[in-house]
Amino acid sequence: GSHIDETAAKFTEGVNPGGDRNCFIYCSNLPFSTARSDLFDLFGPIGKINNAELKPQENGQPTGVAVVEYENLVDADFCIQKLNNYNYGGCSLQISYARRD
Template identity: 30%
Template sequence: MNMYVSNLGFHASDADLRELFRPFGQVSSAKVITDRFTGKSRGFGFVEMSSAGDASLAIRELDGKDVDGRRINVSAAKEREDRSARRKW
C-alpha cells in the first residue's frame, strides 16, 4: 500500500521517512519529493509498505503526529492522474 505523507520538515530525508514508518512493519520504499532545480525537500513524500494492514496501522498512528515540530498528515495515496488528460488546448 502506498501512502502520502505531507507537512514534513524541509530537512527530512528518505532515511528519516523510512525510520518513522519502520516500527509499523516492512517499508518497501520511502521517498521525500524534492524540487528538481534546488534539490530541497518540497515538504511531502511517499511511503510504500508491503502489507495493507501495516500501512493502515501506520496511518492511524502517525496521522496528526508531531514530528520535528510539525504535525504531519498521513493518508492512502491516490493514483496519479494522467497529466496529458488535463491539457485542454
Template identity: 30%
Template sequence: MSGIFSVYVGNAPFQTTEEELGNFFSSIGQINNVRIVCDRETGRPRGFAFIEFAEEGSAQRAVEQMNGAEFNGRPLRVNLANK
C-alpha cells in the same frame, strides 16, 4: 491487489531525509520504499513524501497511528496514497 501499499506523508520538515522518515515509520511495519518529492527546478524537498509498505494492513495502521503525530517539530498529515 497490486502489492503496493503506499501512504502520502505531508507537512514533513524540509530538512528531513528518507532514512529519518523510514526509521520513524518502521515501527508500523516493513517498509519497501521511501521517496521524498523534490522540486524539479531547485531540487529542494517539497515537504511531502510517499512511503510504500509491504502489507496493506501496515499502510492502514500508518494512517491511523501517524496522522497528526509530531515529527521533528511538525504534525504529519498521513493518508492512503491514490493509486
C-alpha cells in the same frame, strides 16, 4: 547546480493524497530537514517498507512530502492511525492513502 534524485522523482511523480485504501502512504508537512533515512526510522517500526522517498521540487529543494510503500495493507492502515497528525520535528504530519494520477 541542483541535482534531482531521479529515483525519488519517478517514485513520487503524480502521487497525491486521498486515495482509496492501498499500500501506498502519502505524507505531507514533514520538516524540510527530513532525510530519506529518517523516513525509514519514522515509518519502519510500523511495518515492512518496500520503498520510501521524499518528493523533490523540480529545483531539487525539499517539499516536505514523502511517499511510502508498505508491503502489507494492514501496516498501511496502522500507519495512518498512528502517524496522522503526529508531531514530528515540530510539524503535525498529514498522512493518507496515496493515489497516482
